Amino acid sequence: MNKLFKMGAVTLAAVTLGSGSLETIAAVSNNNVVSAAKKHKKAKKLTDGRTVKLHDIDVKITSWKVIPVGQKGNEYGKKPVIAFWYDTTNKTNKEIDPISAWLAVFSVYQDTSKSQVNELEVGSLPDEQFLDTQTETIKKNGTAPNAIAYELDSETVKVNLKAHKGDGGKLIAKQKIAIEQSMKDAKAQPTQSTSSDDGVQ
Numbered sequence: 001m002n003k004l005f006k007m008g009a010v011t012l013a014a015v016t017l018g019s020g021s022l023e024t025i026a027a028v029s030n031n032n033v034v035s036a037a038k039k040h041k042k043a044k045k046l047t048d049g050r051t052v053k054l055h056d057i058d059v060k061i062t063s064w065k066v067i068p069v070g071q072k073g074n075e076y077g078k079k080p081v082i083a084f085w086y087d088t089t090n091k092t093n094k095e096i097d098p099i100s101a102w103l104a105v106f107s108v109y110q111d112t113s114k115s116q117v118n119e120l121e122v123g124s125l126p127d128e129q130f131l132d133t134q135t136e137t138i139k140k141n142g143t144a145p146n147a148i149a150y151e152l153d154s155e156t157v158k159v160n161l162k163a164h165k166g167d168g169g170k171l172i173a174k175q176k177i178a179i180e181q182s183m184k185d186a187k188a189q190p191t192q193s194t195s196s197d198d199g200v201q
Contacts, residue, residue, distance in 0.1 A: 046175045047084075052163045057101050058089040059163075066182045067149070073126035074149070081149040082108070082159055082179060083126035088146065090138035098146035099134045104167045108150045109160040120150040120159075156180045 044050035051060040063085045067074040074081050088101040108120045125131060127147040138144045152159070159177040164170065 046161055046163060046173055047177065050173070052105055052172060054105065054165065056090070056092045056094060057096060057105075058091065059086055059101060059105050061086045062145070064177070066152070066179050066186055067126060068183065068187050071186065074123070077123055077151065079123070079151040079153070080155055080183065081123045081126065081151055082120075082177070083147055083149040085127070085145065085147045087143050088138060089143040090140060093140050095137045097135050097137055098130070098144050099148065101138075102146065102148055105163050105172075107162050107164065109162070110153050110157045111160065112153050112157055118153060120153065123149040123151045125149070152179070155183045 046052070047061050047064055049060065049062075051058050061084055064083060066080060066082050068080045069077055073083060084102075084106075086098075086102060088096070088098045090096045090101075103122075110118050110120060112118050125134065125147065126149040130146050133144065134146050136144070150159075156179070159179055160174065161177060162174045163172045165172055
């Protein structure tokens with residue numbers, strides 16, 4: 001219950017990192033501004049070590065995995081989850097913590113409806129080591145790790161991960177993650193949660 005309470009509370013904090021305070025940094029090559037479209041085509045995928053750079057923060061996903069119900073990291077959930085581990089760097093003197101930084105940048109979806117956009121709900125914290133630090137302010141130029149999980153509505157439909165220019169801002173990057181095989185592998189090992197990068201496209 002403590003995990004769920006903390007997650008609900010910090011979601012509200014994400015509004016402090018809205019599009020007004022977070023601005024993308026233009027990529028410069030040979031003293032010319034490279035268009036966002038060209039840059040994104042050459043950039044790494046979000047789950048392959050790409051750093052999302054904004055004016056106030058940098059966020060980099062370090063790993064991800066799916067966790068079936070009852071396995072470590074999702075012991076009390078009613079749905080399987082997809083969990084992301086990531087690093088956040090605070091480049092300012094603003095009060096920015098790891099969880100609000102993530103929520104201000106990323107959103108996660110599954111296309112399970114023919115008529116509506118299905119944004120996934122945030123689940124319980126998948127890694128207890130961050131229970132106390134997920135809401136602690138990161139010092140200027142400091143980097144803090146954290147993790148977050150989203151409840152899956154399907155074990156086969158791909159997950160759409162999107163990075164935005166602040167909460168509700170312009171789309172910076174997106175990626176589809178295939179989870180079906182990773183879920184099968186995880187279920188085959190009921191006593192352990194299985195980490196996998198397979199299926200990322």
